[in-house]
Amino acid sequence: MHISLTVNGKSVQADVAPEELLSDLLRERLGLTGTHVGCDTSQCGACVVHVDGRSVKSCTVLAVALQGSTVTSIEAVASAAGLHPMQKAFHENHGLQCGFCTPGMVMSALDYAARNPDPSAESVRHWLEGNFCRCTGYQNIVAAILAGAAAMSERAKELGK
Amino acid sequence: MRTFEYLRPATLQEALGSLSGLANSKPMAGGMTLIPAMKMRLSTPARLVDLGGLEELRGIRVDAAAVTVGASSTHESVANSALVRAAIPALCEVAGGIGDPQVRNRGTLGGSIANNDPAADYPAALLGLDAQVLTTRRTLSAAEFFVGLFDTALGDGELITAVRFPVPAAAAYEKFKSPASRYAMVGVFAARTAGGVRVAVTGAGAGVFRAGVIEAALEEKFSVDALTSLRFPSDGLNTDIHADAQYCAHLVGVLARRAVARILYVGRR
Known part of the structure; x- marks a missing residue:
């Protein structure tokens, strides 16, 4: 079935099978392998991307259902100017070890930061219910998300001046 | 697929x-x-x-x-x-x-x-x-x-x-999540409604059901104390590798008391 959608700011046309998942469309067809598939059972969150501005598990979304949608994956987060403040915060706080879960963590964290004007360690921990890390024990991930959210709101204030 | x-x-x-x-x-x-x-x-x-x-x-x-x-x-x-x-x-x-x-x-x-x-x-x-x-x-x-x-x-x-x-006069939901699946091992929704006290239980049985003995106790006196000595019957409740029926029954009582406490002491609804 033919669909047209926007992926990372670019218009994409694709003929997809009804059972093709968004994670397959991104990885196999568009070569965007930053989106990882950890469990394929919508538990681990390594495959989290944004659809129309909200974080979703791309292994549990049918590509065919996304006609006209806007998809953002980890590849579009950094810019020519360098890492996004949230990515930088993961780097600086050692919020990763093997890195497999990191793309999903960052995409989930960006949705958290957008929706929580008053971030807290407790609400970050609840938010991460659907993102598994099997290396770090979450301590530094939580610290990274708090630092990233603070940097994002700082940057927004700077831009607002 | x-x-x-x-x-x-x-x-x-x-x-x-x-x-x-x-x-x-x-x-x-x-x-x-x-x-x-x-x-x-x-x-x-x-x-x-x-x-x-x-x-x-x-x-x-x-x-x-x-x-x-x-x-x-x-x-x-x-x-x-x-x-x-x-x-x-x-x-x-x-x-x-x-x-x-x-x-x-x-x-x-x-x-x-x-x-x-x-x-x-x-x-x-x-x-x-x-x-x-x-x-x-x-x-x-x-x-x-x-x-x-x-x-x-x-x-x-x-x-x-x-x-x-x-819209009820007051309501609260309390659940105990399975540590593995994070689904409700037991969840209790308690409400004070125009038709009386209603207490619904999920997770513990084959489907959602009302906890009649808890409702009756709360009708008599809507308080945590009214449930303190109550032992919820385990007949027909689930037994699996995570929890047996007696444990589920125990959780029904604990969560019902928490829901009542939330209604009475935390928020109006």
Whole structure:
């Protein structure tokens, strides 16, 4: 079935099978392998991307259902100017070890930061219910998300001046 | 996943036609349960009718008597609705505690109750609030709608359009999550309604049910003390590798007391 959608700011046309998942469309067809598939059972969150501005598990979304949608994956987060403040915060706080879960963590964290004007360690921990890390024990991930959210709101204030 | 025919109707009428046109057609809302079930071939529909384009199933309306939530409302939209929070904050808590943020961004009220997972949260809120399920054919009470394990009164080709939740005087939901699946091992929804005290239990049995002995004790005196010496019977409750029936029965009592305490001491509703 033919669909047209926007992926990372670019218009994409694709003929997809009804059972093709968004994670397959991104990885196999568009070569965007930053989106990882950890469990394929919508538990681990390594495959989290944004659809129309909200974080979703791309292994549990049918590509065919996304006609006209806007998809953002980890590849579009950094810019020519360098890492996004949230990515930088993961780097600086050692919020990763093997890195497999990191793309999903960052995409989930960006949705958290957008929706929580008053971030807290407790609400970050609840938010991460659907993102598994099997290396770090979450301590530094939580610290990274708090630092990233603070940097994002700082940057927004700077831009607002 | 086995392949299937995919249809995305633009109107409810068209959706009903698509569902009746071919045997083994299945409606899909958010797909948060159906897609995983299809991956495991537990569900192999020949035709999938995506309800995501239907305007008729959207929206949340609130009046003095009730909160009416469209079937395709996501858990996220209910959890963060200022209108719902002002009328029935316990409903926001139920929706905001389902799954994880990504599941809440796509999963819907209609999809959840149509699936009637024995550990799902929403069925407890519907039964606890004596909600009405509005379908394309009729209106059903929650007690009529939830039939049993993954089973509802919905007929073939019948779709849920909305759920009408009467506004209670007060309500609260407490659950104990399975440490592994994070589903409710037991969840208790308690409400003080115009029709009396209602206490609905999810997770502990084959489907959601009312805890009659707890309701009776609370009718006599709505207090935590009224439940302190009460031992909830374990007959017919679940036993699995995580919890046996006695443990589930114990949790029903603990969570009912917590829900009552929340109603009395934390918030008005």
